[in-house]
Amino acid sequence: MTDRDAEFVEFVQARGVALRRTAFLLCGDWHRAEDLVQAALIKLFKSWHKIQKDGSVDAYARQVLVRTTIDESRRFWRRRERASAELPEVAVPAVSTEEALDLRRALAQLPARQRAVVVLRFWEDQSVEEVANLLGCAQGTVKSQASKGLAALRKVLADQRDYAVLEVQR
Amino acid sequence: MSHEELTDMNEYAEAHQLLGRALGEEPTLNFHPTTVLAAAKRSVARGRAWAAGGIAAGVVVIGIGGAALASPFGGADAPPAGGVPTTSAPPSSTITVSPTGTVRPTTVRPTTTVSPDPTTGRPVPTTTRVEPTTPNPTTRPETTATTRPEPPHTTSPGTPPPTTR
Numbered sequence: 001m002t003d004r005d006a007e008f009v010e011f012v013q014a015r016g017v018a019l020r021r022t023a024f025l026l027c028g029d030w031h032r033a034e035d036l037v038q039a040a041l042i043k044l045f046k047s048w049h050k051i052q053k054d055g056s057v058d059a060y061a062r063q064v065l066v067r068t069t070i071d072e073s074r075r076f077w078r079r080r081e082r083a084s085a086e087l088p089e090v091a092v093p094a095v096s097t098e099e100a101l102d103l104r105r106a107l108a109q110l111p112a113r114q115r116a117v118v119v120l121r122f123w124e125d126q127s128v129e130e131v132a133n134l135l136g137c138a139q140g141t142v143k144s145q146a147s148k149g150l151a152a153l154r155k156v157l158a159d160q161r162d163y164a165v166l167e168v169q170r
Numbered sequence: 171m172s173h174e175e176l177t178d179m180n181e182y183a184e185a186h187q188l189l190g191r192a193l194g195e196e197p198t199l200n201f202h203p204t205t206v207l208a209a210a211k212r213s214v215a216r217g218r219a220w221a222a223g224g225i226a227a228g229v230v231v232i233g234i235g236g237a238a239l240a241s242p243f244g245g246a247d248a249p250p251a252g253g254v255p256t257t258s259a260p261p262s263s264t265i266t267v268s269p270t271g272t273v274r275p276t277t278v279r280p281t282t283t284v285s286p287d288p289t290t291g292r293p294v295p296t297t298t299r300v301e302p303t304t305p306n307p308t309t310r311p312e313t314t315a316t317t318r319p320e321p322p323h324t325t326s327p328g329t330p331p332p333t334t335r
């Protein structure tokens with residue numbers, strides 16, 4: 001195994017889990033998140049030397065992952081995600097709590113780009129400028145998309161809680 | 171810390187907490203780093219194979235195109251584009267014989283201005299006449315005056331009309 005391979009394996013071991021969490025928040029499915037992470041890592045390996053010279057492997061990996069997820073969500077034959085009142089049973093792990101399911105459902109209702117802004121801004125702790133550079137848009141767009149995404153999440157969660165309260169009262 | 175910054179921090183913390191709760195129970199990682207490495211190497215090799223194939227195809231296409239342009243396959247015998255033959259007969263004027271026996275080439279002659287002779291009143295050609303390229307000796311005209319153009323109407327009324335020589 002060459003030095004390049006050893007460094008790549010080390011990076012995957014160190015950052016694979018975190019990248020998969022980000023991918024899950026972006027797509028809402030653990031299996032699909034693994035596929036996305038592997039696709040992103042393969043793209044990363046192709047330009048490993050160049051990225052290492054720049055010294056921003058983590059940022060590049062995040063960028064590739066987000067763009068791969070957005071690109072895949074645009075393909076019509078891969079649009080398996082549907083915004084619906086009921087989650088499909090196959091996508092619901094038995095150990096998930098009701099709140100986590102509500103949050104995933106709320107996240108799933110956001111557009112792919114808006115969800116990417118929310119995840120990068122609030123989960124990956126990226127600044128507005130970093131998110132704008134990563135997604136190739138203006139900083140004002142990032143701010144507005146983050147605000148709208150968060151508001152949409154709150155609204156969905158509030159509606160679901162109201163619905164749950166009504167169900168309990170009945 | 172201003173109220174706005176505090177609101178932003180609260181919002182940020184709330185969002186981070188929400189997203190953390192959305193993860194829920196996390197399943198175990200199903201892929202191994204060495205597996206990803208092997209897949210990446212295969213992908214790189216596949217890309218290189220495609221690139222090499224593309225370059226080879228380009229070289230073949232350029233070679234065939236160059237060979238076709240050099241025409242080693244009897245390209246000189248082929249008619250040129252558009253079907254126009256490269257070797258054509260030189261243009262020749264056709265001779266028509268008038269009923270009076272004069273020969274007139276059908277080639278267009280330049281217009282000549284004929285001014286009348288002040289002594290005889292006859293029109294004098296100022297330009298040389300176009301001779302037929304291949305005149306038939308049997309149909310050679312006796313006189314060439316018949317082929318002369320008509321005099322202009324500026325002649326005096328008393329002068330006789332031009333006659334043939």
